[in-house]
Amino acid sequence: MNEENLSLERLQKRIAASGICSRRAAEKLIEDGKVTVNGSVITELGTKVSPEDVIAVNGKTLNIAKKHYLVMNKPKGYITTLSDPQNRQNVSMLLPDMGHQLKPIGRLDKDTEGVLLFTNDGDLINKLLHPSYHVEKEYLATVEGCIQPKSIKKLESGLFIEGRKTKPAKVNVKHVDKDNNISTILITISEGRKHQVKIMCQMVGHFVKHLKRTRFGSIQLDKLKPGMCRLLTKPEVEKLKNPKLISTIIK
Numbered sequence: 208m209n210e211e212n213l214s215l216e217r218l219q220k221r222i223a224a225s226g227i228c229s230r231r232a233a234e235k236l237i238e239d240g241k242v243t244v245n246g247s248v249i250t251e252l253g254t255k256v257s258p259e260d261v262i263a264v265n266g267k268t269l270n271i272a273k274k275h276y277l278v279m280n281k282p283k284g285y286i287t288t289l290s291d292p293q294n295r296q297n298v299s300m301l302l303p304d305m306g307h308q309l310k311p312i313g314r315l316d317k318d319t320e321g322v323l324l325f326t327n328d329g330d331l332i333n334k335l336l337h338p339s340y341h342v343e344k345e346y347l348a349t350v351e352g353c354i355q356p357k358s359i360k361k362l363e364s365g366l367f368i369e370g371r372k373t374k375p376a377k378v379n380v381k382h383v384d385k386d387n388n389i390s391t392i393l394i395t396i397s398e399g400r401k402h403q404v405k406i407m408c409q410m411v412g413h414f415v416k417h418l419k420r421t422r423f424g425s426i427q428l429d430k431l432k433p434g435m436c437r438l439l440t441k442p443e444v445e446k447l448k449n450p451k452l453i454s455t456i457i458k
Contacts, residue, residue: 215255218242221262226272226307226327233329241265272307274328276444278426281323282433287314298323301434312336312423313399321346321420322428324447325436331448335424341374341397345422346404350413353383354390358411362394366410373407374398389416 222233222242233242240248243263244256256262262269281287281298289299289308302309302325309325312332326332335342359380365372377395384390390413394404405415421428425446431437439447 215257218244218249218254218256218262219252220330221256221271222264222269223329223333224271224274225269226274226329227264227269229329229333231333236264272327274326275305275307275309276324276326276328276331276439276447277303277305277309277436278423278428278431278439279323279325279436280428280431280433281315281320283318283320286317287311287323301436303436315420316402316405316418319418319420320433321418322423322426323420324423324426324439335447336399338398342424343395343397343422344399344420345393345395347381347391347393347419347421348404348408348415349389349391349417350408350415352388352390352413353385354380354392354413358413359392361411362407366407368400368403368406368410373400373403376407393421395422 219230219233219237222228222236223230228236234252236242237252237254238250240250241264242249244254244260246261279298279301281301285296285298285301288297289310291297298311305327307327309327310329310332312324312326312335315321315323324335334340359378362378363376365375367373374397376397377393379393380390381393382391394407396403396407404418408415426439426443
């Protein structure tokens with residue numbers, strides 16, 4: 208294989224690499240005739256392009272953006288959106304200006320704090336959110352009541368939410384305060400269903416009073432203060448990109 212062939216890549220991958228969308232969304236743009244290469248409309252998936260080819264999406268020339276990856280310790284009271292017509296506090300207000308729009312990888316509820324990842328790498332966003340990868344999300348939850356072994360077993364075995372059983376979870380009881388009738392548990396799930404941890408806990412009789420995500424995949428909060436961000440290191444990014452290095456519950 209010559210050097211020219213080595214430099215070629217699929218058109219949808221190049222579009223996703225720009226950070227404007229995921230690879231799947233890029234495929235849809237191509238099929239809809241929204242993409243041109245050197246002025247010609249391309250609708251065939253799998254078309255390969257070179258670094259010199261000029262690509263345009265919806266008439267706008269594509270620029271390959273430098274990839275940025277960062278973690279935020281999302282504070283309570285901020286919604287996970289990049290803009291809000293009601294002018295509520297949102298996570299975009301806490302992001303540094305990287306010269307490109309960074310999108311959140313998944314969401315955290317307004318009253319949930321902790322690890323929230325951002326990037327302009329559409330491929331990585333799609334990969335980490337895809338159900339087949341089973342990426343672990345670890346939460347520290349303070350719940351009402353003194354949690355019992357039978358409740359823990361139910362959480363770990365799985366519960367039916369909207370007719371679909373949750374995947375196995377890990378539960379570690381950190382503290383039970385009998386005087387104040389509250390418990391603190393560390394719960395690890397491998398899905399990203401809406402309000403999942405809150406619903407699971409409530410289904411076994413324990414309302415969540417406070418929730419913090421302490422880990423997403425291999426990325427932890429460490430000493431990051433609420434509202435602050437930091438860039439991920441190269442080894443951290445490589446772990447997120449490599450499915451074999453992603454920590455999973457399901458073997």
